[in-house]
Amino acid sequence: MNAAETKPKWRRRAEDRPDEVLDAALTLFARNGFAATKVEDIASEAGLSKGAIYRYFPSKEDIFESLVKRAxxxxxxxxxxxxxxxxxxxxxxxxxxxxxxxxxxxxxxxxxxxxxxxxxxxxxxxxxxxxxxxxxxxxxxxxxxxxxxxxxxxxxxxxxxxxxxxxxxxxxxxxxxxxxxxxxxxxxxxxxxxxxxxxxxxxxxxxxxxxxxx
CATH class of the missing domain: 1.10.357.10 (Tetracycline Repressor, domain 2)
Known part of the structure; x- marks a missing residue:
């Protein structure tokens, strides 16, 4: 198998990831509540690592504020x-x-x-x-x-x-x-x-x- 065949077929654009995080957070907040939702849950829902979440949002409260600003x-x-x-x-x-x-x-x-x-x-x-x-x-x-x-x-x-x-x-x-x-x-x-x-x-x-x- 050559190198080209081992590359992933698609890759998220970095500029899309914050919206993916917000979409995942909104789903979980609405379903489970803000208190019961952990950052790692949001990461899992978004298909990202917990560390990746923190690169875009310092805290869960910041995620909520960004949801308000967006919607x-x-x-x-x-x-x-x-x-x-x-x-x-x-x-x-x-x-x-x-x-x-x-x-x-x-x-x-x-x-x-x-x-x-x-x-x-x-x-x-x-x-x-x-x-x-x-x-x-x-x-x-x-x-x-x-x-x-x-x-x-x-x-x-x-x-x-x-x-x-x-x-x-x-x-x-x-x-x-x-x-x-x-x-x-x-x-x-x-x-x-x-x-x-x-x-x-x-x-x-x-x-x-x-x-x-x-």
């Missing part, structure tokens, strides 16, 4: 950018942002991350801190800015924007928990956009100024 943080960053730079009608912009969030959270891989945080935050508060810093703080700030723009233009009533955000996001999060964890309406053909249409109708009727003479 959800870009949504928060985009929402933040739109809120600051868009000249779109605030009501139209708010609905568009909520639609994107609902669509992304309907993806089981994306929703797995907040589920892991809810399950493990008591033992690993740093996971909740990571998720809050990378996602929640940015999302709340962006949505609050959209509401403030609507209030400033007179389109929205002068509500407390900081508190109103919880009324905006609360039903959406509750919907995701009910459908993905408790499997409510699992057989119904309800899409994320169907919920947004219903939620936004109720939300806007509570935010918009009454029309003169109405």
């Amino acid at each position: 959800i943080a870009p949504i928060a960053d985009r929402t933040e950018d739109l809120a600051r730079t868009s000249h779109e009608d605030p009501a139209v912009l708010l609905k568009a942002v909520l639609s994107v969030i609902a669509a992304r959270l309907s993806d089981p891989d994306t929703m797995a991350l907040p589920r892991i945080v809810l399950q493990e935050a008591g033992r690993f508060p740093e996971l909740a801190e990571t998720y809050r810093r990378q996602v929640i703080d940015k999302g709340i700030g962006a949505l609050e800015l959209i509401l403030q723009k609507g209030i400033a233009t007179g389109q929205f009533r002068p509500v407390d924007a900081h508190l109103a955000i919880r009324n905006v996001m609360g039903p959406l999060l509750a919907h995701m928990l009910l459908t993905q964890i408790f499997r409510i309406d699992e057989d119904a053909q309800t899409t994320p956009q169907d919920f947004i249409e219903s939620h936004f109708d109720i939300l806007m009727n509570g935010l918009l100024r009454p029309r003169a003479g109405g």
Whole structure:
């Protein structure tokens, strides 16, 4: 057998390996929980050595943070950018942002991350801190800015924007928990956009100024 025949038929590209590690980690975190998953388990799932994992990620917590940055943080960053730079009608912009969030959270891989945080935050508060810093703080700030723009233009009533955000996001999060964890309406053909249409109708009727003479 010559040297060419003894070479492996394929070899992972080094730039692909971090994503392979993250894919393996997400599978194990979602199935077994963060606490029960060891770095060597992730290495085995990814087909790498434990040492190779540490070349890309210093700790299991860093792996989780990288999962958040890859899957959800870009949504928060985009929402933040739109809120600051868009000249779109605030009501139209708010609905568009909520639609994107609902669509992304309907993806089981994306929703797995907040589920892991809810399950493990008591033992690993740093996971909740990571998720809050990378996602929640940015999302709340962006949505609050959209509401403030609507209030400033007179389109929205002068509500407390900081508190109103919880009324905006609360039903959406509750919907995701009910459908993905408790499997409510699992057989119904309800899409994320169907919920947004219903939620936004109720939300806007509570935010918009009454029309003169109405």
